Amino acid sequence: MKSIIDAMTGASGALYALRLLHKLAVANCSIQLTLSEPACVSLAAETGIKLNAHAPDASKLFEGSEVLSRVTIHNSRDIGSSIASGSNRHNGMVIVPCSMGTLGRIAHGTSDDLIARAADVCLKERRKLLLVTREMPLTLIHLKNMVQVTEAGAIVMHACPHFYHRPQTVEEVVDTVVDRILDHLEVDVETQRWKS
Numbered sequence: 470m471k472s473i474i475d476a477m478t479g480a481s482g483a484l485y486a487l488r489l490l491h492k493l494a495v496a497n498c499s500i501q502l503t504l505s506e507p508a509c510v511s512l513a514a515e516t517g518i519k520l521n522a523h524a525p526d527a528s529k530l531f532e533g534s535e536v537l538s539r540v541t542i543h544n545s546r547d548i549g550s551s552i553a554s555g556s557n558r559h560n561g562m563v564i565v566p567c568s569m570g571t572l573g574r575i576a577h578g579t580s581d582d583l584i585a586r587a588a589d590v591c592l593k594e595r596r597k598l599l600l601v602t603r604e605m606p607l608t609l610i611h612l613k614n615m616v617q618v619t620e621a622g623a624i625v626m627h628a629c630p631h632f633y634h635r636p637q638t639v640e641e642v643v644d645t646v647v648d649r650i651l652d653h654l655e656v657d658v659e660t661q662r663w664k665s
């Protein structure tokens with residue numbers, strides 16, 4: 470069973486996060502989930518789902534008790550959590566959506582909350598770290614931070630859907646991003662692939 474660290478931060482794009490969680494659950498992954506406080510603000514604004522960042526109720530994000538048994542919630546303020554340690558083995562970390570604030574903290578190694586620390590650990594342990602960033606337009610500071618994390622080993626997957634499969638619904642648009650994330654996490658996914 471693959472174990473994936475999945476962090477949500479306060480950027481727009483909660484739909485990407487929810488769809489990714491659903492697909493990770495369907496793929497039988499074990500999910501180590503953590504949300505920043507601003508993630509709960511944007512989640513509520515974009516979906517109506519209201520969570521307490523420090524004691525989130527995972528049943529609001531997943532359907533089925535069987536899935537919930539594979540989800541572990543980590544308080545993003547709990548720097549003593551297992552995912553803060555390099556000794557914790559996993560198959561990769563994804564931050565979706567990733568705010569410019571969190572990007573900046575990772576780029577500068579602040580490790581001042583669990584999300585920045587777990588990401589820093591991925592970099593030092595040479596484990597996979599995917600940052601699904603979202604902001605528009607981008608400042609020179611954002612761009613430099615993207616360069617910095619890329620040089621340190623992270624993969625910046627700026628949330629840019631594609632349209633060449635002519636998606637008909639918002640979910641199909643969202644999946645063009647989510648399925649690329651799953652590819653990078655090496656989680657099998659049935660998806661439309663470009664054929665000439």
Ligand SMILES: Cc1cc2nc3c(=O)[nH]c(=O)nc-3n(C[C@H](O)[C@H](O)[C@H](O)COP(=O)(O)O)c2cc1C
Pocket residue numbers: 477478479480481482505506507508510511514567568569570571572603604605
């Ligand atoms: C509804 C809403 C949408 C937001 N969208 C973005 C965004 O797309 N990108 C971004 O970098 N910040 C966005 N923000 C601002 C972040 O939430 C804010 O900078 C926050 O401090 C990020 O903290 P975090 O990285 O710990 O989650 C948004 C805030 C709100 C309330």
